[in-house]
Amino acid sequence: MxxxxxxxIGVVGGGTMxxxxxxxxxxxxxxxxISDLNDDVLAGTRANITHALQLFVEGGLIGQPRAEETLARITTTTDLAQLAAQSDFITEVIVERLPDKQDLFKQLDELCPPHTIIATNTxxxxxxxxxxxxxxxxxLVLTHYFAPPHIVPGVEVAKGPGAxxxxxxxxxxxxxxARKIPIRVRGEKSGYLVNRIQHAMAREASQLWAEGMASAEDxxxxxxSTFGFRMPHEGPFLHYDLAGIWKWPEDARNPHAIENEKLREQMLKAQPWFLDPANFDEAVxxxxxEYIRRLKELYWKDTDY
Structure with missing residues (x-):
């Protein structure tokens, strides 16, 4: 093949991802x-697609004709068998419950043509x-996108054990x-690469907040405003080269043990941090x-739009 x-392409699940x-x-x-369980969900899916494409147009990423062409290529259905029969590559993005995903993979395996590749976004x-x-x-493969998936370039890719x-x-x-950047993962581990790295940072930030070292805002x-500013061009390994790994203090190599229930309870009580839930859509x-602007400036060539 x-x-x-x-x-x-088939996408099972019409939600955020x-x-x-x-x-x-x-x-x-x-x-x-795109398939989902009912037409009400799919109506929301179509509305989200239309809005997202309009932001692309307003951000100068694409023109209105291309937005309309893109929209015309997307169809929706509540019939999983219809999607399976027509798709050469399928990504599932349903809820993160193992029995549900196992059942879906079994159904797709039975319904799809023999050549179809089935991916999970878990x-x-x-x-x-x-x-x-x-x-x-x-x-069977993993294709793990990062929100918002139509903008963030990187996608983790991993093989199933028999792939x-x-x-x-x-x-x-x-x-x-499709102008994504495949991140090749060489094994299976919960969280894979990127989530394990970003969650480690979040755990340490949470611990520092709980200890009163600084406000959540600071x-x-x-x-x-510091290493986040550098990250579009510099990950940790290039930073080692530029700054010198030998300069890292001992305590930076021995982070706190910061996963505990008490801290979790503290953080839940403190939420929301910055975002008024009433303004959620506006914040998104x-x-x-902002992400569209970065995508255009950092990743898309002139010939892409």
């Missing part, structure tokens, strides 16, 4: 089908558990064709506009 054989993944594939020419579970009842072990190198590389090639400011739109 080659990239040219992948004609249609699903609609964005569908936009990404449709934007780069792939007819895309961040917490692993492919070997999710796909345990599927027969096509050679075509072939061909399946893995074809998945990476497919993502690249911890947030310290992150986004503000974030997405």
């Amino acid at each position: 080659q990239l040219s054989d992948i004609k249609t 699903g609609f964005g993944i569908a936009i990404n594939f449709a934007l780069w020419g792939y007819p895309t089908i 961040s917490r579970l692993v492919v070997s558990d999710i796909g345990v009842h599927a027969r096509r072990q050679d075509k 072939t190198d061909e399946t893995f590389e074809l998945t990476c090639e497919l993502l690249s064709s 911890i947030e400011l310290g992150i986004v 739109e503000k974030r997405d506009r």
